Amino acid sequence: MIELINVNKSYNGTVKAVDDLTLAVPEGQIVGFLGPNGAGKTTTIKMITGILNADSGSININGIDIKERPLDAKRQFGFVPDSPDMFLRLKGIEYLNFIADIYKVPGDLREQRIKDISEAFEMEAALNDQIQSYSHGMRQKIILMGVLIHDPSVWILDEPMTGLDPKSSFTLKEMMKSHAAAGKTVFFSTHVLEVAEKLCDRVAIINKGKLLFYGTMDEMREHFKSNGSLEKIFLELTENE
Amino acid sequence: MSRYIILTRVMLKNFNLLSLKPDKPGKSRIKGVLLSILVFVALLPMTLGIGSLTYGGYGLLSGIQQEGLILGVGFSAVSMAVFFFSIFYVISIFYFSKDIESLLPLPLKPSEILAAKFTVALFYEYLTGLVFLTPILLGFGIAAGAGFMYYLYSFIVFLTLPVFPLIYASILSMMVMRFTNLAKNRDRFRIVGGIIAMLLAVGVNAVITRFSSSSMSAEKLQQLLAQGNNSYVEIMSGIFFSNRFAVMALLHSGVLKGFVNLALFILICMLFVMLFLGFGEGMYFKGVVGLSEASSKRKRYTDVELGKSSKQKSAISACTVKELRLLFRTPVYFMNCVLMNFLFPVFLILPFAVQPDAMKELQGLGTYIAGGNGSAVILVAAFGISALITSTNGITASAISREGANIFVNKYLPVSYKTQIMAKVLSGISMGVVGTLSMVLTALIFISVPAYLILLILAVSALGIVFSSFSGMLLDLNFPKLVWDNEQKAVKQNFNVVLNILISIVMAGIPIFVSIVLHFTLRMSFLTIVVLYGILNILLYSILSTVGVRLFEKIEG
Numbered sequence: 001m002i003e004l005i006n007v008n009k010s011y012n013g014t015v016k017a018v019d020d021l022t023l024a025v026p027e028g029q030i031v032g033f034l035g036p037n038g039a040g041k042t043t044t045i046k047m048i049t050g051i052l053n054a055d056s057g058s059i060n061i062n063g064i065d066i067k068e069r070p071l072d073a074k075r076q077f078g079f080v081p082d083s084p085d086m087f088l089r090l091k092g093i094e095y096l097n098f099i100a101d102i103y104k105v106p107g108d109l110r111e112q113r114i115k116d117i118s119e120a121f122e123m124e125a126a127l128n129d130q131i132q133s134y135s136h137g138m139r140q141k142i143i144l145m146g147v148l149i150h151d152p153s154v155w156i157l158d159e160p161m162t163g164l165d166p167k168s169s170f171t172l173k174e175m176m177k178s179h180a181a182a183g184k185t186v187f188f189s190t191h192v193l194e195v196a197e198k199l200c201d202r203v204a205i206i207n208k209g210k211l212l213f214y215g216t217m218d219e220m221r222e223h224f225k226s227n228g229s230l231e232k233i234f235l236e237l238t239e240n241e
Numbered sequence: 242m243s244r245y246i247i248l249t250r251v252m253l254k255n256f257n258l259l260s261l262k263p264d265k266p267g268k269s270r271i272k273g274v275l276l277s278i279l280v281f282v283a284l285l286p287m288t289l290g291i292g293s294l295t296y297g298g299y300g301l302l303s304g305i306q307q308e309g310l311i312l313g314v315g316f317s318a319v320s321m322a323v324f325f326f327s328i329f330y331v332i333s334i335f336y337f338s339k340d341i342e343s344l345l346p347l348p349l350k351p352s353e354i355l356a357a358k359f360t361v362a363l364f365y366e367y368l369t370g371l372v373f374l375t376p377i378l379l380g381f382g383i384a385a386g387a388g389f390m391y392y393l394y395s396f397i398v399f400l401t402l403p404v405f406p407l408i409y410a411s412i413l414s415m416m417v418m419r420f421t422n423l424a425k426n427r428d429r430f431r432i433v434g435g436i437i438a439m440l441l442a443v444g445v446n447a448v449i450t451r452f453s454s455s456s457m458s459a460e461k462l463q464q465l466l467a468q469g470n471n472s473y474v475e476i477m478s479g480i481f482f483s484n485r486f487a488v489m490a491l492l493h494s495g496v497l498k499g500f501v502n503l504a505l506f507i508l509i510c511m512l513f514v515m516l517f518l519g520f521g522e523g524m525y526f527k528g529v530v531g532l533s534e535a536s537s538k539r540k541r542y543t544d545v546e547l548g549k550s551s552k553q554k555s556a557i558s559a560c561t562v563k564e565l566r567l568l569f570r571t572p573v574y575f576m577n578c579v580l581m582n583f584l585f586p587v588f589l590i591l592p593f594a595v596q597p598d599a600m601k602e603l604q605g606l607g608t609y610i611a612g613g614n615g616s617a618v619i620l621v622a623a624f625g626i627s628a629l630i631t632s633t634n635g636i637t638a639s640a641i642s643r644e645g646a647n648i649f650v651n652k653y654l655p656v657s658y659k660t661q662i663m664a665k666v667l668s669g670i671s672m673g674v675v676g677t678l679s680m681v682l683t684a685l686i687f688i689s690v691p692a693y694l695i696l697l698i699l700a701v702s703a704l705g706i707v708f709s710s711f712s713g714m715l716l717d718l719n720f721p722k723l724v725w726d727n728e729q730k731a732v733k734q735n736f737n738v739v740l741n742i743l744i745s746i747v748m749a750g751i752p753i754f755v756s757i758v759l760h761f762t763l764r765m766s767f768l769t770i771v772v773l774y775g776i777l778n779i780l781l782y783s784i785l786s787t788v789g790v791r792l793f794e795k796i797e798g
């Protein structure tokens with residue numbers, strides 16, 4: 001599970017990117033993190049993953065504080081960033097092995113996993129090529145595969161569907177569902193309400209750094225009728241699509 | 242023309258060489274300013290040295306009325322330096338810069354993009370000129386007690402002189418890139434292309450030196466020098482033949498002859514630019530279109546291959562291997578960080594390739610080593626060279642900067658910052674070892690050295706390599722340059738690399754100086770280096786694993 005308690009982050013001491021955010025992502029659920037562009041989604045995710053330091057508040061992953069025990073906390077999750085343009089001059093297979101080495105995945109286990117995952121994403125033929133020869137979707141896939149290879153209990157995904165073809169997108173969604181069904185944690189950001197609607201057990205809606213709503217989709221529909229600002233966000237999110 | 246100006250303006254906005262503008266608004270610029278001042282102060286002795294050399298040379302040569310020789314030789318040297326630097330700048334700015342992809346779809350003529358990029362490269366060369374050319378112009382002017390016109394002409398020459406070598410480098414690079422763009426595996430061929438361009442640059446230099454030194458007998462030269470009246474300038478030739486007009490313009494800045502020569506100089510310069518743009522119009526896009534295409538085989542791996550590749554490694558060796566792979570596969574990094582290691586042996590061989598006679602003089606060196614303090618001098622020199630080679634490859638001094646926008650990856654991976662730092666240091670050390678070994682082996686061809694001395698040399702070299710790698714790493718952790726739009730900016734236009742070279746020169750220079758001045762024996766020299774740099778290295782290691790880790794923590798992408 002992921003816990004954020006009174007987390008604050010401001011840039012240059014003036015613009016508040018995340019404002020007193022408290023949020024708990026429980027095990028066994030898929031939680032969508034919704035908000036328009038610039039709402040603070042990526043900043044929040046960067047703080048959870050240890051890329052940015054929170055100004056105040058605490059963040060725990062499976063009960064481990066990311067600030068106090070960063071390495072242990074980082075071993076708990078797998079992260080898919082919003083831009084997959086990294087390690088472009090490594091071959092796919094080299095990237096996977098690099099990640100497996102970092103997360104200490106033993107040789108025979110990783111061999112089996114590489115086979116299984118590359119088959120699931122139809123990437124077997126691409127693993128011998130450098131990542132820079134991949135399309136956007138393929139790059140997305142290889143990063144996803146990098147997460148799957150060390151089989152973390154917590155998945156954190158920043159806009160994971162962007163650039164994936166329908167089939168891969170479907171595969172990913174199925175994987176997210178079965179991961180949550182196995183009692184593990186899935187937390188992902190999106191600005192597309194439809195995706196969240198179909199996939200999530202719960203949604204957290206953020207705008208201008210503030211958490212506006214956290215609950216199930218049904219609760220949300222009830223809630224926004226009586227809440228003007230949430231309705232506006234809801235409209236923005238649906239209109240964007 | 243207006244499109245050229247718009248384009249140039251946009252490109253120059255990204256021109257943040259001095260790191261004076263902070264990466265992000267609101268971020269402190271003190272570090273950047275401090276670093277710039279530090280580099281300026283560090284370069285000052287060299288600039289002042291060139292200036293006083295010019296000043297002194299004037300007094301010497303004006304006696305035989307050949308003072309123009311100073312300007313001539315100075316201009317040739319500067320042109321050669323600019324030419325050499327330009328090869329790097331041109332390849333990265335013209336071809337590897339990320340803006341290419343967004344410029345190609347715009348309705349622009351190749352020559353317009355080329356002209357704008359050329360201007361950007363020229364600005365970089367003006368910075369080179371500031372260090373090398375200004376002291377020559379000023380030193381000469383002061384010594385000659387020149388008037389206003391001299392300084393006005395100097396300014397014009399300053400702006401015009403680097404154009405020629407830059408054009409030569411551009412044309413050379415365009416031809417190489419045109420050729421390598423035909424290849425399937427472009428990255429690899431670009432690396433080969435880079436090597437070819439550099440060898441050509443070195444080769445051209447060698448041929449010119451040889452030609453100009455052998456085309457004239459010593460007697461004739463003496464005769465010419467005795468004539469006075471700056472006659473020597475008249476015979477200046479080679480690819481930078483146009484420099485003579487600049488020299489003449491400055492020598493006769495007070496009279497019409499000077500003006501005519503200056504006009505000629507500018508005219509030739511303009512003609513060259515026109516020719517260059519015409520050439521580029523046809524050539525440039527052929528090398529640049531499809532640049533980012535990457536080859537792929539889409540070949541399935543076999544189970545055996547998979548099994549072989551998926552052997553478990555430790556985090557530190559996985560990180561080190563990753564660093565080295567990126568260094569070898571990214572053309573810009575390969576040219577600057579890997580190839581650089583092999584440049585020193587080339588420089589060592591070059592003079593002998595050009596002038597075979599010099600070989601004989603080296604034989605004398607062998608006897609020098611045998612007696613007296615020769616072996617001590619060789620030992621400290623080897624130590625200095627190992628530190629210098631390691632610092633010039635710039636691997637550790639740009640290790641954080643090279644991560645660029647992807648620095649965030651280092652943050653979420655569960656690898657301690659200390660391990661990541663040490664993996665980067667290890668990649669620097671391993672290339673330093675390769676560079677130093679190739680230098681030692683090359684040197685052994687020329688000088689015969691007893692076996693025990695070789696062992697001692699290797700021991701002190703190891704200390705030098707480790708020292709330079711540590712200091713470079715510490716610098717880059719302090720001043721990472723993460724915002725760049727082409728890889729070249731991370732390595733070549735990175736002050737940390739320059740600063741680390743300067744540190745290595747000073748730190749390696751001290752033992753050389755001390756051991757020569759105090760007539761240290763071989764044993765004393767060896768012990769001094771081992772004790773001094775042993776302690777220093779341990780200190781640097783502990784600083785890196787404490788302060789360095791904290792610095793890494795603070796870096797935010």
